[in-house]
Amino acid sequence: MEVFAVEGLPEVRPGDDVAELLVRQADLRDDDVVCVASTIVSKANGRGRSLSSYEPSGRAERIAATIEDIANEEKDPRMAQAILDECEEVLVEAPFILGVTEFGHITVNAGIDRSNVPGADLLLLPEDPTAEAEAICDGIRERTGVEPSVIVTDTSGRPFRLGQRGVALGWDGLPASRDWRGEHDRDGRELEATVQAVVDELAAAANLVTGEGDGGTPAAVVRDFDFGDHAGSEQLFRDPEKDVVRQALREWSHVRD
Amino acid sequence: MEVFAVEGLPEVRPGDDVAELLVRQADLRDDDVVCVASTIVSKANGRGRSLSSYEPSGRAERIAATIEDIANEEKDPRMAQAILDECEEVLVEAPFILGVTEFGHITVNAGIDRSNVPGADLLLLPEDPTAEAEAICDGIRERTGVEPSVIVTDTSGRPFRLGQRGVALGWDGLPASRDWRGEHDRDGRELEATVQAVVDELAAAANLVTGEGDGGTPAAVVRDFDFGDHAGSEQLFRDPEKDVVRQALREWSHVRD
Numbered sequence: 001m002e003v004f005a006v007e008g009l010p011e012v013r014p015g016d017d018v019a020e021l022l023v024r025q026a027d028l029r030d031d032d033v034v035c036v037a038s039t040i041v042s043k044a045n046g047r048g049r050s051l052s053s054y055e056p057s058g059r060a061e062r063i064a065a066t067i068e069d070i071a072n073e074e075k076d077p078r079m080a081q082a083i084l085d086e087c088e089e090v091l092v093e094a095p096f097i098l099g100v101t102e103f104g105h106i107t108v109n110a111g112i113d114r115s116n117v118p119g120a121d122l123l124l125l126p127e128d129p130t131a132e133a134e135a136i137c138d139g140i141r142e143r144t145g146v147e148p149s150v151i152v153t154d155t156s157g158r159p160f161r162l163g164q165r166g167v168a169l170g171w172d173g174l175p176a177s178r179d180w181r182g183e184h185d186r187d188g189r190e191l192e193a194t195v196q197a198v199v200d201e202l203a204a205a206a207n208l209v210t211g212e213g214d215g216g217t218p219a220a221v222v223r224d225f226d227f228g229d230h231a232g233s234e235q236l237f238r239d240p241e242k243d244v245v246r247q248a249l250r251e252w253s254h255v256r257d
Numbered sequence: 258m259e260v261f262a263v264e265g266l267p268e269v270r271p272g273d274d275v276a277e278l279l280v281r282q283a284d285l286r287d288d289d290v291v292c293v294a295s296t297i298v299s300k301a302n303g304r305g306r307s308l309s310s311y312e313p314s315g316r317a318e319r320i321a322a323t324i325e326d327i328a329n330e331e332k333d334p335r336m337a338q339a340i341l342d343e344c345e346e347v348l349v350e351a352p353f354i355l356g357v358t359e360f361g362h363i364t365v366n367a368g369i370d371r372s373n374v375p376g377a378d379l380l381l382l383p384e385d386p387t388a389e390a391e392a393i394c395d396g397i398r399e400r401t402g403v404e405p406s407v408i409v410t411d412t413s414g415r416p417f418r419l420g421q422r423g424v425a426l427g428w429d430g431l432p433a434s435r436d437w438r439g440e441h442d443r444d445g446r447e448l449e450a451t452v453q454a455v456v457d458e459l460a461a462a463a464n465l466v467t468g469e470g471d472g473g474t475p476a477a478v479v480r481d482f483d484f485g486d487h488a489g490s491e492q493l494f495r496d497p498e499k500d501v502v503r504q505a506l507r508e509w510s511h512v513r514d
């Protein structure tokens with residue numbers, strides 16, 4: 001399996017066609033997995049925003065003040081408002097805002113980026129990353145006849161472990177997971193619940209070659225990945241009612257009486 | 258960057274030398290990252306156990322009964338005891354046991370495996386995976402003069418997202434993370450806190466080619482990964498007192514009065 005960055009992509013602007021940009025820079029194959037940073041999908045979709053377009057609600061003001069208080073970190077109430085606007089549910093208000101996006105991803109600041117966004121104060125995540133992955137996949141097929149899989153990725157933090165890693169937000173052309181249930185181990189014993197989130201592992205692999213800073217690139221190709229002869233599963237985000245960590249966070253508050 | 262499985266490894270037994278097994282099967286290079294499944298490190302270290310060697314405490318009996326009750330899933334109290342023995346702290350007792358291992362990893366069942374363990378009922382994680390990674394690295398160097406990086410990996414679940422993915426438990430020869438703080442984005446703006454957990458991303462990439470079932474292999478090589486000219490950071494596990502999710506779980510209980 002090979003992982004390489006797509007070099008030479010331009011600064012992406014609202015209205016740009018990401019599929020067109022990709023096929024100009026890379027000779028893609030049917031069994032490639034093209035991992036595209038959500039940043040450029042958002043830029044193409046015009047998801048850049050200026051802070052001055054946000055009018056903070058009382059809640060946003062209160063959250064920003066609490067964060068300033070306990071995290072000792074400047075928090076613009078308009079940024080808090082932008083985050084609230086992107087959240088279907090807020091799980092943690094302080095010391096940082098942890099939110100659930102409309103499409104089910106749970107991440108700090110609802111994934112709003114303030115880096116790598118020339119010409120805007122902030123960049124929202126794509127509204128429907130799986131629809132975007134499908135559109136990029138379709139666009140590549142229409143232009144080249146080749147139909148690779150596409151994953152729209154982000155770099156995101158996680159509980160328990162420091163640092164961030166690449167994750168999948170949306171995908172097309174492959175299942176989210178390899179489902180090993182019912183298959184057997186080396187001892188002939190049936191494997192216990194084992195669902196392998198391959199789209200996240202592919203996104204993580206891609207993130208190793210794309211990077212975060214000004215020297216990076218916003219797309220990578222995984223070539224010769226073999227999904228293998230396994231069942232697939234489409235769901236990547238936990239059912240809210242069965243997610244213990246989500247339940248616990250709903251009940252928790254950093255601010256004590 | 259290339260990722261390939263190390264083929265032809267035997268069934269690993271207590272006392273085996275993992276470095277020796279690896280160098281027999283792969284021509285390694287100095288800048289390779291060798292990802293080794295914790296399963297074979299544990300087998301070589303004699304970490305297989307039989308259930309009958311565990312005498313469940315009252316707490317283990319109670320936890321097993323509660324899980325049977327609410328998760329409707331058979332739970333052997335001796336297995337609960339094995340898990341408790343491996344935990345420095347138990348964060349969740351039911352509907353599953355989520356524990357913190359001595360070396361700081363948080364995972365269900367303290368990472369004890371019941372698959373791929375011929376000749377034993379269960380397999381404990383290595384006691385000190387970073388020491389094991391160092392030993393494998395040293396063993397490879399002594400035998401070949403070549404000194405690749407080594408990551409001891411596991412396949413593990415996570416909050417919010419379904420399924421499991423490869424993670425690093427221990428590592429040697431490279432930092433845990435690329436630390437991008439102080440570097441600049443495409444707009445010349447200083448990057449916000451951005452620490453990229455590359456050892457986890459490498460473990461995830463490796464897991465794509467190793468697999469879970471009887472047809473897989475327990476080691477993979479990542480070749481031509483470029484860490485780049487970045488600061489490194491050694492810590493992978495969050496400081497318990499700063500980990501909001503850990504705090505929330507400590508206070509949460511599935512069993513209500």
Ligand SMILES: Nc1nc2c(ncn2[C@@H]2O[C@H](COP(=O)(O)OP(=O)(O)O)[C@@H](O)[C@H]2O)c(=O)[nH]1
Pocket residue numbers: 008009010011012013037038039040043113115116153154155210211212213214215216217218219443
């Ligand atoms: N060529 C190009 N690269 C970009 C653009 N936007 C971001 N990047 C690069 O793509 C990589 C990923 O960007 P990042 O902001 O981390 O994306 P995210 O992980 O989706 O939030 C970084 O190395 C950026 O320098 C763009 O419009 N054009």
Ligand SMILES: Nc1nc2c(ncn2[C@@H]2O[C@H](COP(=O)(O)OP(=O)(O)O)[C@@H](O)[C@H]2O)c(=O)[nH]1
Pocket residue numbers: 186265266267268269270294295296297300370372373410411412467468469470471472473474475476
């Ligand atoms: N050759 C060989 N393969 C093994 C051995 N133990 C496990 N495997 C394979 O290595 C892969 C990883 O095993 P797994 O139990 O998922 O390891 P873990 O992710 O560290 O828990 C699977 O494909 C297993 O079939 C062994 O002793 N020898």
Ligand SMILES: [Mn+2]
Pocket residue numbers: 038039111112113154155
């Ligand atoms: Mn982002």
Ligand SMILES: [Mn+2]
Pocket residue numbers: 037154155211212
């Ligand atoms: Mn990124």
Ligand SMILES: [Mn+2]
Pocket residue numbers: 295296368369370411412
């Ligand atoms: Mn395991």
Ligand SMILES: [Mn+2]
Pocket residue numbers: 294411412468469
């Ligand atoms: Mn595994």
